[in-house]
Ligand SMILES: Nc1ncnc2c1ncn2[C@@H]1O[C@H](COP(=O)(O)OP(=O)(O)O)[C@@H](O)[C@H]1O
């Protein structure tokens with residue numbers, strides 16, 4: 001039973017799992033994403049950093065179709081969506097073909113949120129098997145086997161039969177990670193996965209994410225943990241005001257930033273008052 005990342009045989013030449021081209025999104029007359037383009041290599045970790053309100057969450061939500069960009073093209077694996085063509089019909093509802101296209105697109109990625117939203121009345125194991133069994137129709141025994149392997153991988157094999165309230169915040173967040181991975185996404189999205197945790201619990205969750213990166217999961221991580229980003233990221237995107245101000249190797253973007261906006265942000269994050 002494999003808990004390793006999905007194979008990347010659908011990846012286009014160049015080894016990119018994800019291509020984002022010219023993404024734009026406005027809320028009312030506030031343009032939140034202004035022409036965002038980047039790529040994610042298969043098996044790599046991309047950390048997205050930037051001030052509050054800069055558009056980081058909107059980028060992740062766009063990759064998971066929780067938000068529908070106004071325009072731009074995103075390819076994840078062998079699925080490409082041109083968002084300019086995704087437009088509600090009369091009554092504000094998307095046509096059926098577009099809904100199906102978005103559902104398939106959404107299934108390419110799995111999201112780990114700041115707070116985990118586990119089902120309180122289900123055990124840890126049931127929380128992880130729920131998606132594969134109910135949503136994907138996987139055989140229950142097979143799903144349970146994979147869930148146990150995933151829970152082992154995130155260090156929770158002793159807790160599979162417990163309920164969420166019996167776990168620490170960090171353990172709950174690791175269940176959230178196992179739950180996302182159980183759906184076999186090609187891309188795993190993390191939106192500030194440690195921001196809601198007590199400081200002493202942050203390290204365990206970051207450790208798990210570091211292991212996942214080493215195993216070759218393709219990950220996009222919004223985080224303020226710059227040391228983690230320096231250690232784990234293959235690529236860092238610095239976002240400010242809805243644009244990518246700077247992107248590249250963490251040694252460059254965090255270690256030797258070229259733009260004043262990046263330097264100002266890094267100073268603020270590194271020296272909190
Ligand atoms: N559903 C929404 N409706 C209106 N404004 C939104 C919505 N979601 C986000 N925004 C605005 O878009 C901007 C970017 O938000 P977000 O992507 O959450 O930023 P970040 O994650 O970098 O803090 C913010 O100004 C936020 O208030």
Ligand SMILES: [Mg+2]
Pocket residue numbers: 056057058
């Ligand atoms: Mg956010």
